[in-house]
């Protein structure tokens with residue numbers, strides 16, 4: 001299939017995918033019959049370009065690396081904002097990777113709705129729209145005969161959602177429990193090695209793991225958004241984003257960490273969702289003291305992990321990166337290839 005792609009936002013995640021697309025273009029054509037042109041890039045800070053016959057992705061990436069913006073690109077139409085780009089370009093696949101407010105989900109929700117109403121497929125890694133409005137958006141996609149995918153919202157390119165949605169479909173998932181925030185796991189790991197909380201947080205920010213406002217990480221809201229997405233999309237829950245109890249890591253002291261280790265435990269920020277006997281689903285985010293013999297106790301640094309408990313295959317754990325330029329860029333690619341597979345069969 002041939003796709004005309006528009007990037008809404010060209011930050012770290014968008015650039016990550018651009019690097020992969022440049023490197024893998026021939027492989028993707030040959031192995032997956034996936035053909036693409038990037039026809040538009042629209043970023044509020046870096047600038048916007050549209051050319052219906054296709055932009056030069058290598059040149060765009062080089063410009064942004066050299067100058068931090070796209071201003072000197074010079075070919076095609078300059079300056080269309082995100083909504084005009086979504087509505088008026090010949091793109092049929094919109095990648096929503098713009099900066100978004102996690103509390104309101106905007107402007108990403110508006111971008112996604114506009115794209116779907118204009119019968120354009122959407123792939124996104126922004127948690128806000130999915131945590132707040134996944135049902136409404138999936139319905140809108142269905143009504144308009146297009147697809148929306150969001151693997152990167154949970155564990156970035158580590159296929160945690162697809163594992164639950166596809167591979168474990170019918171396995172009777174009863175529970176999901178994991179470490180779904182890299183920043184807090186990194187902080188807890190470094191504190192165990194003797195670093196102060198403040199220094200560890202600063203490092204997590206410098207390494208690009210933390211959210212723009214790291215309160216979302218350390219108070220557990222980022223993990224909460226992810227477990228709500230997982231419970232609602234994989235386990236059939238209908239939780240609102242602020243419903244489950246949520247506690248972060250800010251009350252854990254260096255002494256707590258040392259003491260737990262001496263007792264054969266490790267503090268981890270755990271996000272969980274469990275189907276109760278009455279069929280309702282409980283979700284939570286809280287620090288838990290995990291025995292060192294438990295697989296999740298040995299997930300260190302920014303790495304994430306998620307264990308699905310199932311009726312027929314017992315516990316299945318997936319471990320991998322939960323953030324980062326290439327892992328999150330890859331999450332977009334895996335969704336794009338899924339859409340390519342589906343649409344090719346129609």
Ligand code: HSE
Nearest residue numbers: 181182183209211323
């Ligand atoms: N701030 C997030 C984390 C980034 O630390 O896991 C990925 O969602």
